[in-house]
Amino acid sequence: MKKMNIVLFGPPGAGKGTQSKFLMERYGLEHLSTGDLLRAEIHAETPLGLQAQELMSAGELVPDDVVVGMIRNRLQDNPKSKGFIFDGFPRTRAQAEALDATLVKLGSGITVMLALEVEEEELVKRLLGRGATSGRPDDKSEEVVRKRIREYENKTAPLKEYYEGQGKLRRINGMGSIADITARLMKAIDG
Numbered sequence: 001m002k003k004m005n006i007v008l009f010g011p012p013g014a015g016k017g018t019q020s021k022f023l024m025e026r027y028g029l030e031h032l033s034t035g036d037l038l039r040a041e042i043h044a045e046t047p048l049g050l051q052a053q054e055l056m057s058a059g060e061l062v063p064d065d066v067v068v069g070m071i072r073n074r075l076q077d078n079p080k081s082k083g084f085i086f087d088g089f090p091r092t093r094a095q096a097e098a099l100d101a102t103l104v105k106l107g108s109g110i111t112v113m114l115a116l117e118v119e120e121e122e123l124v125k126r127l128l129g130r131g132a133t134s135g136r137p138d139d140k141s142e143e144v145v146r147k148r149i150r151e152y153e154n155k156t157a158p159l160k161e162y163y164e165g166q167g168k169l170r171r172i173n174g175m176g177s178i179a180d181i182t183a184r185l186m187k188a189i190d191g
């Protein structure tokens with residue numbers, strides 16, 4: 001069976017983590033979130049976590065080699081999986097190229113990029129709402145939230161063109177109810 005590897009793409013607050021859970025269950029995929037992996041390093045107070053913490057709390061990206069190394073380890077450790085959902089990765093052109101190279105070495109590749117599209121003011125509302133309860137420091141300040149959205153627009157959004165060039169981009173309306181958005185994602189995968 002061919003593996004299914006999905007890049008679940010979109011700005012901070014687009015709902016990638018929420019939707020990943022439904023897609024994992026439906027398709028039996030492993031969820032790989034670089035944000036979650038980095039927060040685990042911070043929690044464990046590793047040297048990598050200490051380095052990442054400062055950048056994350058400022059709303060800036062952590063260095064490519066850090067996240068690429070983490071993802072490479074997970075891919076190599078899970079050779080039998082049916083496929084992966086990449087959430088929050090890749091975020092730069094260098095990360096996308098490194099991911100392609102690693103997958104090729106493992107005899108697979110990206111199946112599809114599902115790009116959730118959400119208006120900026122809705123993103124800010126969702127993130128500050130989450131910050132009120134989640135304990136994520138980067139969701140508490142409007143300044144940091146807007147900085148993350150700008151980082152996304154400058155460094156990450158251009159990756160849509162990278163995947164479009166490979167014929168893999170599917171744009172998904174990320175406004176509306178969680179269930180409606182899940183249905184749109186599944187339709188894009190199954191179609």
Ligand code: ADP
Nearest residue numbers: 012013034035055056060061062067088089091
């Ligand atoms: P969100 O999508 O809501 O911004 P994440 O949990 O995906 O939340 O990411 C939180 C922070 O972790 C980012 O703002 C960034 O500092 C860092 N980060 C996560 N993934 C990457 C990545 N692929 N490259 C660089 N930095 C990353």
